Amino acid sequence: MPPRANAALPDGAEPVITLRNVTRRFAAFTAVDDVSMDIVRGEVFGLIGHNGAGKSTLFKMMLGLLAVSSGDIRISGAPVAGSGARAVRRHIGYLPENVALWDNLTGLETLHFFARLKRIDKAECQPLLERVGLGHAGKRPVRAYSKGMRQRLGFAQALLGKPQVLFLDEPTTGLDPHAIHFFWDTLAELRDQGLTIVLTSHILAELQNRVDRVAVLTNGKVQALGSVEALRDMHDLPIIVQLQLSPQMAPAQRDALLASLPPQLAALPVERQVNGLQFSVPRASKLPLLQQVMAWNGAVQDIQVSEPSLEDMFFGKSQAPVRQTAATGREA
């Protein structure tokens, strides 16, 4: 289903980046195909898709680094390419996937260099280094920086000039969990200050609780657009309810419990596991099922409920094999 340009826009949202019928061809190949969407002020917007889906191409066009074959892209109403582009770029920060740094410059000298390029007062640089947790390392040469420190320096570079819109290409690739945590905390603060943030990522599990909305690109087209919750509802993938049962429970007792379920719950797909049961449940049946199993006094030792992930929705990674119906044990 092709999404409308404004599908799932939050109420009162103010579009900052607008794309209308954006297409990019390389010779006969269409890398980005008729993409229309709005990205609104103060949201964190994720662009996801398989390798070759068109994310980088779309990103570069939004940055005005690559021309569109047809269509229109604007930031705060101004076209990103053409004569007004320089003014638009002043309000944009960009962290490329592999930021180019010079090993012989110190962190502070690196920021001074970018500040000169962007015609920004270099007094901004030291506070920015501190902002990204590099205040102590500003005088060290970049060759002595770890991957995480380099990424922080790249991030500081993107924040020079107090941009209103931030583009981050695979920003957490190669970072350790501590650095990833720091990065997302900083991003949340920036978002709260009103920045609009667009990022790409392959680590969908990392994105899904941290972005306001996502666009899923498949073969250059927007396959889905909206909040992760809205996309979950749209796809209506089953929720997995996993019950850990008492190890002393005999198979016959377990079957008796399943047989005690009301018919609509007994018809749910279930997998019998060692000391457990795994149900595959439509959202509407989640609470009724949980209410029933809570009444299985003493039999249930633990319950785990797993929502479908973005991977499950778009990249066909099924959550768990589901083979039998609860009551009959037949193939579902």
Ligand SMILES: Nc1ncnc2c1ncn2[C@@H]1O[C@H](COP(=O)(O)OP(=O)(O)OP(=O)(O)O)[C@@H](O)[C@H]1O
């Ligand atoms: N300059 C180019 N010339 C020809 N084809 C290109 C060019 N740039 C990109 N493509 C093609 O366009 C398609 C989309 O590429 P793009 O880099 O935008 O995908 P992506 O979603 O960013 O992938 P990845 O996750 O691997 O970075 C690919 O098939 C790619 O080969």
